[in-house]
Amino acid sequence: MSREAMERRQFGHRARLVLTREESARIDAQAHAARAMWNQLHDLWSMTPKCQRSLTRMDEVLRQARRDIDWYAVLPAQAAQAVLKTYVQAWRNCWEGRADEPSFKARFRTPMAVDIPQGRDLNIVRVHRRWGMVQLPKVGRVRFRWTKDLPVGKRADAENRITGARLVKDVLGWHIAFRIQATEAVPAPHTGPEVGIDAGITVPLALSDGNHQHHGQWLTEKEQAKLLRLEQRAARRKAHRKPGEHTSCRLANTYDQAARLRARAKRRHQDWQHQTTTAIAEQYGTVVVEQLQIANMVTSARGTIEQPGTNVAQKSGLNRAIHAEAWGRTVTMLTYKCARYGGILAKVPAPGTSQRCSACGFTTPGSRESQALFVCRNTGCGWSGNADHNAARNILHLYRTGHALVPAAGRAVVRRAHRVKPPTAR
Incomplete structure (x- = not known):
């Protein structure tokens, strides 16, 4: 088929990671470092005069912060650059009317995520019908649930490949979202009703x-009955909490169980x-x-x-x-x-x-x-x-x-x- 009948398509695929407690703690530390770096960039942007705001200046401050602050080192350098590019792009989206202004990211209300900009660092291998292995920077090789054929190995080329990924955490645990670029044939007009x-x-x-x-x-x-019991239990425990008192570990655990359901x-x-x-x-x-x-x-x-x-x-x-x-x-x-x-x-x-x-x-x-x-x-x-x-x-x-x-x-x-x-x- 000729190239005129082909088109490039970009899409994502999300898979569940299987992590040990130590691996999960490492990714958690990277996500907290990425969030703190975003907040530092936001404070610097707010305090810098408009005439001095530039990507070069922000990059210099980011590199200096990685040298001065020890716990920033847990975040890979490429992931730190991705935070900077995402922050600058957020302002561009605001100026063009596509989004609101970037804001401070709170610890407990912000989804935890880490970006992996380059797909060649992943080294994805399928080891089983249901499982694959992926290389995560500063974490190591971890397993993920294989539910879709990915362009890896002999199937990967310049037009069909994984361009990057993003680690995202929700109540069910850590997941990896692959960014996939594929070249497919242009579909013929559908003649259906x-x-x-x-x-x-x-x-x-x-x-x-x-x-x-x-x-x-x-x-x-059974799951609906369990969810009802958890909601009732949370209501009882919340009633005993004094005004201004922090959420207890038991109440937080109840909230987490209900959120997982x-x-x-x-x-x-x-x-x-x-x-x-x-x-x-x-x-x-x-x-x-x-x-x-x-x-x-x-x-x-x-x-x-x-x-x-x-x-x-x-x-x-x-x-x-x-x-x-x-x-x-x-x-x-x-x-x-x-x-x-x-x-x-x-x-x-x-x-x-x-x-x-x-x-x-x-x-x-x-x-x-x-x-x-x-x-x-x-x-x-x-x-x-x-x-x-x-x-x-x-x-x-x-x-x-x-x-x-x-x-x-x-x-x-x-x-x-x-x-x-x-x-x-x-």
Whole structure:
């Protein structure tokens, strides 16, 4: 195949590390040194006049600090340079309006991470069907869980290789996130059918053709019972803590156990999302979703003291359910997976898709009887069915009638027809 039919793709892969107590302590020390170095750079940047701020000056101060402060030596030199480059890039992102200003990194609220900028230092080898070995600077060779074929050994070349990695710690332990560069064939245009998708709570992903995607609980009954016991235990121990007193080791241990269970549920949810979105991208050529403003949907209904809100508890429960479904992450996965398989992801305006009947095209008050049931109150129609399925049909119809959101000049422009006609037979 010619080079014109090839494209370069960059993506990441995260794997779990298997560390001894000594190895984990070494990486912890590197992460704390990287965080302290960031804070030192932030203080230096704040105290330096604007006319004297430069990457060269910051680099000189960083090198001098590594010579003067002994415990900075636990951090590899390349990882220290990565901290400097990341900090300068954070300011560039702020100046260009892509992010807020860099801030101080607190010890207990900042995720622990160490960057490995160069992939050639990793020396990755697969030793078993399930395990691989990787060389970590100033730590040694450690095992990691092999769940994906990586471009190492004879499979690695200038266009297919690992360009670097990052060590990240969460409640489940240390993980390594590889940065992978690969050259793949440009996919042919997907000739599959069109489908509209409505993200909901009763039906997680409702498809316009009725191929709905469901999932169960992310924790088993025993795990849910254990999580409830841990939350109750934490509440009791917190009640005995005096104001201003530090968190006890027992209370912190309880928090950690509950966090590990929630992290396990999140990983199971992400696994379901990956498998479901991959199947959708493989089957359908055009996927249509709503342009949801999730931040506005989960605003609190508490109100103010002068004007208190109504149904605050119900709205809080709905907000938690929306956050738990992670609709934005699903759309992100569909975006890059549809492109990878040659498909198209389109977005349509969200207002009215849940209240309008997909059979007659009219919006009649009282048709949305509940979260799961839609019954058209229009005289002469009377269509009834799942409310999420009805919304998915409307989403696909909006795309077919030219209501897709088209990016132009950095913003979304809506192509609107004069009126919405009833959908054709499907």
